[in-house]
Amino acid sequence: MNRRQLLSTMGGGFGMLGLQSLLGAEGATADPLAPKTPHFPAKAKRVVYLFLNGGPSQVDTFDPKPALTKYHGKPMPTANLQTERKTGNLMKSPFEFRRYGKSGIEVSEIFPKLGSMIDECCVIRSMYTERPNHEPSLLLLNSGDKLPGRPSMGSWVTYGLGTMNRNLPGYVVLCPGLPVIGPQLWSSMFLPAVHQGTYISLEEKDPKKLIRNIRNETQTPQQQRAELDLLASLNRHQLARTGTDSQMEASIHSAEIAYRMQTEAPEAFDITKEPQKVRDRYGDHDFGRGCLMARRLLERGVRMVQVYFGNFQPWDNHDDIELHRPLAAQADGSIASLLQDLKASGMLEETVVIIGGEFGRTPAVEIGGLVKVQNGRDHNNHGFSYLVAGGGFKGGITYGSTDDFGFQAVENKVHIHDLHATVLHQLGLDHTKLTYFYSGRNYRLTDVAGEVVKDIIA
């Protein structure tokens, strides 16, 4: 131990000196969540993905089809593509569509509040994927592959960009209960485990219990500070003996961040800190609380937040499409409030807001499957709608279209790979370059496909 070594460690200079030497060790990485420079200047810094799990019907929400009303009760004149279950004749939407905003985009009457924010949204009416079943579709939308085993979109985002606030997790998933197949949807799979989504059950109301080990049950803050000071002294004393070592330095650094997290993290999750008026606006239900919590997390620098609408798959209305009305009654105010607040604070410009489910629904009534009443729609992966707002996406436009009945995307089709590519692009990431070498090859979120949809970004 010479004087120079001593100085370099005692001075708190956690330099890069040791970084190289630890690369030789078993894949060691000191802080994989440190902020990273994107591939090119980014339009957006963060993402919030509001997932209406179960599969909301496009023809009853964002894709009006007069022909469907006209041909109600008649067989579909065009070919009926394969969906999960047998369907019968065409069924009109029980809901009216109205024009909203300056753009005059038509939105179903069940989303009046979101309708009032439609000038902020790019309404993509030509989404499609390859699978009509929940599990593969959920995986496709979240990880870009229909089979399990790929990292989720949020994991890719934190892998590509790191996090902006080390006192909070970089990627948070909020859900009342669990969506179908659950944790796989936010798994980091082969990416380093720190990129795993931090799942927070919205059923837990005590913000202090939301993050493991976030508070000390036995010590006062002063006692804990003193203990951490002792720990830091012991660690520095050892470093002086061994020489610089970036892993051990990272551990010292992490302890300081962890200390600060204890106060910041519970506060971020605590929506009781919001005025009652605001909480009422979001709605006193799981999804409303989730959206409000998402806003607080985004404000504090969390990179990606995903809010699932509900436990299991609430939007899966095989039986009765009328049930979209009460579902929308909950979703409408929560989504609109989040958009309004982000807009008011100016954050919307740098936040990509994605709204949609794992697929849409058939324009024809479902007659297969033991439904109790034939007033619902089957899954439909051939064409469905997504809304994207903020983060440099063009607001107040519609993009692409489905056929006359809203069954199949026909014009300007957007595959989920394309949407992933476009969202990454807005974050300053080239989806073909954001790769991870695993099991003999480079993997990426968009598999081997995906094109940035230039027409929907400013």
Place this chain on the structure above:
Amino acid sequence: MVLRILVPLILCLTALLPAADTREQFEMQVRPLLAKNCFACHQQSAMGGLRLDSRETILKGGKSGPAAVAGEPEKSLLIGAVSHTLERLKMPPSGKLSADDVAILSAWIKGGLYWPADDKAAKAAAAGEYVISPEQRAFWSFQPVKAPVPPAVKNTAWPKTEIDKFVLARLEREGLHPIAAADRRTLLRRATLDLTGLPPTPEEADAFLRDKAPDAFAKVVDRLLASPRYGERWGRYWLDVARYSDDSLNSTKDEPYPNSFRYRNWVINAFNEDMPYDTFVKAQLAGDEMGDKYAAGTGFYSLSPEFQDDRVDATSRGFLGLTVACATCHNHKFDPIPTKDFYSLQGVFSSTDLNELPLASKEVVDSWTAKKKLVDHQEKLIEKFYENQRDQLADILASRTAQYLLATRNLASAAELDAESLQRMTAYLSEAKKDHPYLKPWVALVESKASEEEFRRAAAEFQKLLLAVMEEKKEVDHKNELTLGLNPNRDDVAGASLVSLSRDKYILWRDMFERSVKDSAGFFKTSEGIFHYNKNGIERFLQGHWKSYLETQKVDLERLKKELPEKYPFLQTIKDKDKPEDVHIAIRGDANNKGDLAPRRFLAILSPGERKPFSKGSGRMELAEAIADPKNPLTARVFVNRVWQRHFGRGIVGTPSNFGQLGERPTHPELLDYLADTFVKNGWSIKKLHREMMLSATYQLSPAGDTVNENKDAPNTLLWRYNRRRLDAEALRDSVLFVSGKLQTKVEDLAKPLDEKNTARTVYGFVSRRRLDGTLALFDFPNPNSTSEGRIITNVPLQRLYWMNSKFIEEQAQALAERLHGDNAARIREAYRLLLARDPDAEELKMGLEYVPKASWASYARALLSSNEFEFVD
């Protein structure tokens, strides 16, 4: 600007000049260009259905049509694709070809796409055959393992073993030098943590430091290898490869399989008794054919996740370091593995079923099965009884609907009605919103204060309607039953044209007769239909014989349940199907798009000479023998590399599960061969392998820095020092429990959650695919959904929160504090000796002495447990 246009033009012109020798030009320009830019995907792999390695296949083209039209480059997709002028077809994906490369291809197409007539590879390509080229065969990892002679070294004093000569020769060649050896305490701590996952005790440290014999360290290694703790450590490493878990991704409960631990313990035991590695491999593939001792080994497969390519993936990466699953959709793009080979192996596993192998006598099994059948039967009987009663009760109550309605207006006597049903009816009528129109007339009467007569008429009509809806519902159900037949499966149901009530009628029926989830003003709540009763409700109506019948049946069920013992233990194994079958290639991975049948047989690249299809059952045993064959160039190399990786922090091949083209090349190829060769000659003994590695001077190096070496080889690839590492999840938790004195060193069976109460070794904890333990995940435990080749070590704040605030650490710190005795200085010394096998230095002692009076011993203990020196191995 002008220049930029001119240059390609000139090149273009040159390319267009008539060639002196067409063949030479093809071989010098065209073929290399295609090979470099296109063959990775458009040779054997035929991505997009296109092969570019023969004239014929180019003209035939792929999914997008012919790749070229002879003589017409401007009409050829190939030219548009490589110059990126086509909208949806831009190739190669890495970027467009330079203008002169495009010109070469254009000229070649214009000239008619010359291809040498005697090109054997092209002929095979045109015929769609898969040919392994001599270059592919020559790849290092497919060469037989040699028995290299250790090289000569200049510094003859340093090497302790043959390993050291290989390492030193390389260091000397690169102008590097091994640094000093680690001190003896450091070495003891390293070896103990390495082999057992626990730190040495103070007594062990004292004994070793006292032992001046030249073989003192060898004795330590032997002692550690003989410890049962060794198998718990190294067995766990294998379980990483085996993607071992106690449950499945699809399970719905937080409970382990009751018998999964038998595979885990079998692995631990195999390491402890030094089962030869070739036997170990064979037992996992085909232990069910090798006798009782080995059957549990097939847990490698019986506990595997149910992904379609998992078994081939885990087999090929785990045992062979080959990524065969990359060939699921197309021929492997880099290694000589055709898609057909993937399906050849897939066929072996799809000819295999899961099997429960009882660990009890036939009598016990038969008796349990018979008793279980009785319990199931009795449960069904009772269930059926409730169902029937529920339907009858609904009929009975509904037949008096009018009375219930009238009673809500005091127009009928409540005394003759069921009070609860009446209460429900009253509540229902007072609800503001109903989703069906049938009670609108009634509500209108209420509002208009109508006469009794009108109420009576309306009530009678509603009852009539309700009974008709009930009848219709029964007809609908009956029709659907006829359509579906008995025991329809999910697909039958999904594909059938079924019927239903209209929406309004259904809502009415639901509100009266079903327990359902209803929307109430945007919130979903479970509600009970007015005439729908659960089991308790039904029992309220039962009397006389009905009541005593149900009670008797229930008593019988309880008795039968009591008589049913806990299920006998069994092994989760696999067995061959009665009729093993080859599977078809799924073209582009799509099971609906069937290609050739792939005979069950071993991989082409690892089969010298003519390949014979497997003929015994599924072929698992033949596959096992082919993998465990001493002549297999991969099996021993891959395994010794795994062991090396865990001892040295990095494999000789840095990608332990990928020895193919995209894997790393060995840093010390001869050393790898030496180790593999010796390993096989030593009867595949893993313990001898550890000994060989650990007794080397290389293993015993210090982790200290060295400026000269760092400048040349900062990542320490060439092993001039020891790689310092943070302990992994298991070693951290076990070490904490060990020094607090709380560790239970008993062999555990059924996996238990790793909560505060659990003080067993971490290897015995519940490993869940569905919901991996939070602490394991926090400390980088591998995802048990796929085979893992090594741990990524992260260092993040959430980990520090665990040390600062978790109840587990709190309790262990408390326990450690209680272990310390004597005055303050003595306690501090004891803590250091327990945790670090050394005494504190003066500064450390001073820090402790100053801290403790102001805080508590538990707090001091936690600081030591949280310290880097405890969490890292030097």
